[in-house]
Amino acid sequence: MSGRQTDRIEQMTPESRRFPANMSFVGKEAYCFSADILPTGAEPPRNLGKNQLAELLDKLSDRDFEILISLKYAKYLLTGQIKRLHFSESPKPQVGMRSTTRNMFKLKEYGLVKTFERRIGGIRAGSASYIWCLTEPGQRLLDLHHGEYNPRRTRSHRYLEPSYVHIRHTLAIAECYVQLVEISRKYRKIVFTQVEWEPDCWRPFQHKGHDIQLKPDLFAVTYNDGYEDRWFIEIDLSTEAMPVVMDKCKRYHQYLNSGIEQRQHNGVFPITVWIVPDEQRKQKMIEAIKETFKKAPSMFAVITAEEFEELIRSGASDVTLY
Template identity: 40%
Template sequence: MNDKQEQKRISKPELRRLSALLDSREIEILQTINNVKFITANQLQRIFFTKNENQATNLRACNRQVNKLKKYGLIASLEQRIGGKRAGSGSTIWTISSAGFQLLRLDEIKSMKGTRKKLYEPNILFLEHTLAISEAFARLKELDQQKKIELLEVQHEPRCWRTFSLKNTPTFLKPDLFARFAQTDEYEEFYFLELDQATEAPSRVVKKCKFYISYYNSGIEQRSNGVFPYVVWITVNEKRREQLTRYIHEYLPKAEMLFRVITIDEFETLLTGDQTERKED
């Protein structure tokens, strides 16, 4: 971290004073940063600052807001940036500070258990994966803003995780995101999202797909939502997309209707286009 002030402790009375100084959008920004763990200024701008047609103006407004939160010691920025310093202020990566987490807990003690761990500079693979999740979330919010979908619910980790019994052993299924949205007033769509950075062998993806099949067979999600969500693997390029599609088709031919493999540029088309009917309970 490059923020010295993030290490200092802030008393509960001081946190309450700071909380009273924040408006609803600033609280929502803190909640978003906490939910996604790491997010770029550019992604925050696209989620929260969209009123001006000039994107540079929107980014400046975003930077003023996050710098205010930084001044209060509620968020911190990483030393590293996406694209390096030449990429500009939009490449700054933000994360919640211990004080920011404790401020959120003032009014959300029941839903935010535990204490915040000491902040750290994450390794590049973890950071790239986390920012890919943040990018998927930002695009969901953009589609909602553009009224191309009505975003009804997003569950971040660990809320999106599911527990079920596999061979009489309690097992966690850990999607990266869960999204529920509507395209029309007539029906809703449900998605488990997996962000693939092509850092693992395709066999590991197939193994994770088998976990989803086991969870599908448990019937838990169908009893809750009436249908089983699509499992969407969002990967880095077309070559990787074709590779994963081939592996799923070869090793899981009877279950491939549960899965989609796309690039991030195909995300909007998938969410707003015609959907193939999936299996119901």
């Protein structure tokens, strides 16, 4: 496609297929605790000291730690998403869901995780409707586990439940990550090797003398059949007016023109993927991009959630950009 500023980096496929769900994440816990949260039922104990946390360390399995790490950086996860990430070996979905639910309520009893007052799908959806997040003791336990314990790092304060729009958007970002893990499990030629959550996926740069930040929802790297593909991912839930979306697209063009990403990664700029809820929104966004950026390089992929797997499977070289 003419004007295209993206390409793929030829690489040897990594031998390790250990997914980022089981790796140390890139992220800042200050962001993870920036949203106010109201737990259901009684507040988990906030006075767990170092000795109490050390006792809990011996009670937790490797999978427990992986779940806590996932919650730390995804910030919120549904029970079903946790099942797909960490209990995928279960022979039947019902068995996996029961195992996941038991495990999560064990962690809740320890005071390491909590649930929202709000559920996705309502009470009739059962345990699948629970939205989970890390507690401050859970954060401090992870710090202790990684040798970074600092009792003053997270301070207790009154939590309020975030808005429904915020919850939906955050869970949609998490869903994108979960699908990347599942795609890597499904296709042996694809290896999901890197993820950056907000705010570490943000990119600071200067434009006309002003300090600016590009703020993707997620950044990911996949290896596909010997090539490295780099992705900026934006989740659109049709909650923003199209002029607002185009303003963010302008920010991507400004960052592209800065050349920062290309200098750091062999001239490659990540594919910017807009994931939209339906075909109508997709066509509306494509038309707006074509009209707004007539003379600019083509750099955006616009897809529905159902098309995400095929996008990753095909790789960056086969993406239609606008």
